[in-house]
Every structure is written in C-alpha cells, then in structure tokens.
Amino acid sequence: SQQGEEDPQALSIQEGENATMNCSYKTSINNLQWYRQNSGRGLVHLILIRSNEREKHSGRLRVTLDTSKKSSSLLITASRAADTASYFCAMGFSGNTGKLIFGQGTTLQVKP
Amino acid sequence: DGGITQSPKYLFRKEGQNVTLSCEQNLNHDAMYWYRQDPGQGLRLIYYSQIVNDFQKGDIAEGYSVSREKKESFPLTVTSAQKNPTAFYLCASSIDSAGANVLTFGAGSRLTVL
Numbered sequence: 269s270q271q272g273e274e275d276p277q278a279l280s281i282q283e284g285e286n287a288t289m290n291c292s293y294k295t296s297i298n299n300l301q302w303y304r305q306n307s308g309r310g311l312v313h314l315i316l317i318r319s320n321e322r323e324k325h326s327g328r329l330r331v332t333l334d335t336s337k338k339s340s341s342l343l344i345t346a347s348r349a350a351d352t353a354s355y356f357c358a359m360g361f362s363g364n365t366g367k368l369i370f371g372q373g374t375t376l377q378v379k380p
Numbered sequence: 381d382g383g384i385t386q387s388p389k390y391l392f393r394k395e396g397q398n399v400t401l402s403c404e405q406n407l408n409h410d411a412m413y414w415y416r417q418d419p420g421q422g423l424r425l426i427y428y429s430q431i432v433n434d435f436q437k438g439d440i441a442e443g444y445s446v447s448r449e450k451k452e453s454f455p456l457t458v459t460s461a462q463k464n465p466t467a468f469y470l471c472a473s474s475i476d477s478a479g480a481n482v483l484t485f486g487a488g489s490r491l492t493v494l
Binding site: 272299301311316360366367371 | 425438480
C-alpha cells in the first residue's frame, strides 16, 4: 500500500505549547501536503512541500521533508484551542493523475 | 464564492437500495475525486476524473459508480453491491499547479445504512 503512516495517532497538549506530527511513506513522491479536518467537515489544505524542498513555513506552521528517510513532520507553534482538529498528510506522485494518497491522521486536542 | 457543494449532508438507506451523492463545483477545476472516510481513519480513493467523459477507478471502486458528463458535476452512486457503505464521503476537485495538485474539498455526505 502507498498509504502514509502518521504518528502519534492522538496528541493532547495545553494551549501555547508546540505540537509535532510525523508522517512516513513508502515510495518516492513528487510532493507532500498537509490537510486539516474539523470534526465532521471536509478537509482544508494547509501547506505543500515539494520533493526538492527540505523545509517550508506558513504562519505558525513549519513543515520539514526528509526524502532519504521518506518522512515529513508538521510543527504547529504556540498552539491555540482553535487548532483542535485532525491533521492528515497526503502524498502526491510524479507523472500520475493528481490523485493523493492520505495518511490515517493525527487527532490533536489543544486544551485551553 | 467558488467552492464545492455536496448533497445531501446526511442520507439514510435501506439495504439493497442504490443511492446517489451529488458533487458540484464552480471552481473551473478539471479534476474531481471521491474519497471515503471511515471513523478514525484516513481517506481512501474511490474514483477520480481528470476530464469530462473520462474517469478511473481508485483503490476501493467496487460497489460504486460515477459519471462525468459535465465539468462541474461528478455524482457518485453507491450501489447495493457495496457491502459496507456506511461512511463519510468526501468529494474534491483540483487544478494542476506546477506539477502538484492541491485539493479543495466539499463538506461531505454521511451515509448510514439501516
């Protein structure tokens, strides 16, 4: 299966702390994306990192990619209660159809 | 506002019935996708379409069918052949951006089989 694996499956932190989520995958990728899902809703795109990039930032989000280890991490700094959601990594592949393969997600709870 | 509209939001079905989930987008995106999400799990691809009148099976296409007669619309039919259809169904669309596709999702349709 090309599906990614994420850890931890669940994470609970206090407001103001940092949250780190990890994603590992099995085959070579063209890009890796992170999405957020609030309970019972659709997913929202957060950030994309290409295979020739090592790190990207967007506001309080920092994403790293290590293609040699086939892994990525998402760091949310100074977390807020509103960050409570599930976070999914998604792998995009070269020369294909644009379809993404999703990981199983990390559920983040930020306590006020 | 541009976006993706899925309907209905909630749907109940008796065993043996076919149901059709609607997905409409006004983003002018070429590609559209259907994913299935089970509780506490990630998304699995059912079908996708890169262009009108063409579509391909994803990883779990058995028991489902789709059509793409218009660019804006990509309905999904859950047939009676799908043995475990209770799930959350997500439709998405995308446009190619320098070799990467970022998906825009609808709000989802929750199907429950009674």
